[in-house]
Every structure is written in structure tokens, then in C-alpha cells.
Amino acid sequence: MTSELNPNKRRQGPAMLRGRSVPQTTTDQRLLDDRGPSDWVHADPWRVLRIQAEFVEGFGLLAEIPEAVSVFGSxxxxxxxxxxxxxxxxxxKLHDAGYAVITGGGPGIMEAANKGCDDNGGLSVGLGIELPFEQKLNDYIDIGLDFRYFFVRKTMFVKYSQAFIVLPGGFGTLDELFEAITLVQTRKITRFPIVLVGTAFWAGLLDWVKDQMLSSGKISPQDLDLFHLTDDPDEAVRVIVDAHEHQREQLKRERAAQEAAAEQAGDGS
Structure with missing residues (x-):
């Protein structure tokens, strides 16, 4: 990812820094790169408070948004x-189906998804991140938040999304895609739809997954069902809607079975 914006200006959490006030490293770099034998004793406890504050701010801001889908891409x-x-x-189309749209808040695919939702009257959310160069939140966001730490931001994507749509992108997009697949595969989160849009772009990666990972036993055949590939935006949204309707019906059946079991147990007593 590159930027043609002013390198002497940076968003850092809620703050805007310019000129000599711009640090030479990001918050994530300072957290992960420190190797001094005793620095953590003095610095990390304060960082924990900052991390906690980011979680609290994110949870507070996003707690009441409706069902949402995260859209990732370059x-x-x-x-x-x-x-x-x-x-x-x-x-x-996500707005038409009743969803808010969450993106990383930047330009490119993120801006486009926010724009489509916002122009259509929907709720458009952007979760930005502090980078070594300026990347402001795009102009189509109704609710926006800049994060210092990638892992806090990722938690917000997972916690407040009911599905992911992934368009062509770079390393960041792949990171978000494979983290989502891993969380679903390991059942750390309730299974939810992951849709890849762009068959020509994703074909080579999926062939490698099948030819290398699957053939060598690194993943199971059913793991290939964790995502859906399409070029059709209507199909991408329909996959999500159908999956959620199925989940709701399944939940109703489970609750009915629980109520029936409880009623039967009461009659038996």
C-alpha cells in the first residue's frame, strides 16, 4: 500500500499530528519492536490502558449498529x-438487503463500498488505522473510528459483522480473509458467510489451496466450503441473506426443541 498524501501529516488515534510532531514509528511498531530487557516494566502497563481505551471506544461506538457486512479490498x-x-x-445491494456496511474506511474498494451504501441511504461505517503515511477516512462514512492497534481494529470487524465480502486486494486483504477463515474453521466465531468476489483474481490462490494445502492434508475437504466464489454482486448478497435466514430457522428449531424438552421435563415431575 502506498500513499501520495502528505508524509508530514498523520492521524494517530483521535489525534492529528503534523511536521515535527509526527513520530518516526507507529504505535504498533513501538509495541512490537521493543526488545529492551526492562522497558516493558515501565511502558507496557500504560500501553494496556491505551489498548483498553480503544476497545471501550470501539465497543461503545458500534454497539447499536444494525446487522452489518464487512467489505474488504484494495x-x-x-x-x-x-x-x-x-x-x-x-x-x-447490501443496504437494500437490510445491512449496514463496514470497511477499513480508506480509499479504493473501501471507499466504493461505503459510497454505494451511503448514496443509497444506508449506514456506512469506517474503521481506520494509524499508518506511517496519512490515509484519512473517506467521505462516505456515517460512523468512523481511527485505531492505533491492528488487533483491536480486527476485533471490531469480527464482532460487529455478520458476513465478509472480499474483493481483489493485497496483503492486507489476504490477512483479513485468512483470519476470518481461520476463526470460522476453528469455531472461534459462529460460522458465517465469507464471499470472494472476482473469480479471475482468486482462481490462482484457490488452485494453490487445493493443489498444495488440500492435497497434502494441511486442510480438510470441507474447509473449501467455508467460502463462496462469485462474480455476481446479486449472488454475493444472496449467499449472505440465505445463510442468515437458514441460521434463524435453525435457531428457532433449537429453541422450540429446548422449550419442548423443558415442558416435558416439567410434566414428568
Missing amino acids: ARTKPGSEEYELAVEIGA
Whole structure:
């Protein structure tokens, strides 16, 4: 990811820093790179408070948003391109299906999905991140929050999304995709839809997953069912809607069975 914006200006959490006030490293770098034998005794307890504050702020801001879908993809995608317009369409269709849209809040695919939702009257959310270069939240966000720590931001994506749609992107997009798949595979989160949009872009990666990971026993055949591949924005949204309807019906059946079991136990006593 690159930026043509001013390198002497940076968002750092809720703060804006310019000129000599811009630190040479990010908050994440200072947390992860410190190797001094006793520095953690003095610095890390204070960092814990800052981390806690980010969690509290995120939970407080997002607690009451409606059902939402996170849309991931490249920040380098240019406005007017086919992929950009596809993300705009997906953002609009997600709103039509009753979902808010959550993105990383930046340009490219993120901006496009926010734009499609916002222009269509939906709730558009952006979760930004402090970077070594300036990357402001895009102009199509109704609720926006800048984070210092990637892991706090990732928690917000997972906690407040009911599905992920992943368009073509770079390393950051792959990180978000595989973290989501891992969490679903290991049942750390309730299984929910993960939709890859762009068959030509994802084909090579999926072939490698099958030819290398699956064939060598690193994953199970059913793991390939953890995501759905399509080029059609209508299909991408329909997969999510159908999955959630199925989940709701399954939940109703489970509750009915529990109530019946409780009633039977009461009659037996």
C-alpha cells in the first residue's frame, strides 16, 4: 500500500499530528519492536490502558449498529474502474438487503463500498488505522473510528459483522480473509458467510489451496466450503441473506426443541 498524501501529516488515534510532531514509528511498531530487557516494566502497563481505551471506544461506538457486512479490498483500486464500480454496487445491494456496511474506511474498494451504501441511504461505517503515511477516512462514512492497534481494529470487524465480502486486494486483504477463515474453521466465531468476489483474481490462490494445502492434508475437504466464489454482486448478497435466514430457522428449531424438552421435563415431575 502506498500513499501520495502528505508524509508530514498523520492521524494517530483521535489525534492529528503534523511536521515535527509526527513520530518516526507507529504505535504498533513501538509495541512490537521493543526488545529492551526492562522497558516493558515501565511502558507496557500504560500501553494496556491505551489498548483498553480503544476497545471501550470501539465497543461503545458500534454497539447499536444494525446487522452489518464487512467489505474488504484494495486501497489502490481507482475510482471509475470495474472493481470500484462493482464494490459500489455491492454496497448499495447490501443496504437494500437490510445491512449496514463496514470497511477499513480508506480509499479504493473501501471507499466504493461505503459510497454505494451511503448514496443509497444506508449506514456506512469506517474503521481506520494509524499508518506511517496519512490515509484519512473517506467521505462516505456515517460512523468512523481511527485505531492505533491492528488487533483491536480486527476485533471490531469480527464482532460487529455478520458476513465478509472480499474483493481483489493485497496483503492486507489476504490477512483479513485468512483470519476470518481461520476463526470460522476453528469455531472461534459462529460460522458465517465469507464471499470472494472476482473469480479471475482468486482462481490462482484457490488452485494453490487445493493443489498444495488440500492435497497434502494441511486442510480438510470441507474447509473449501467455508467460502463462496462469485462474480455476481446479486449472488454475493444472496449467499449472505440465505445463510442468515437458514441460521434463524435453525435457531428457532433449537429453541422450540429446548422449550419442548423443558415442558416435558416439567410434566414428568
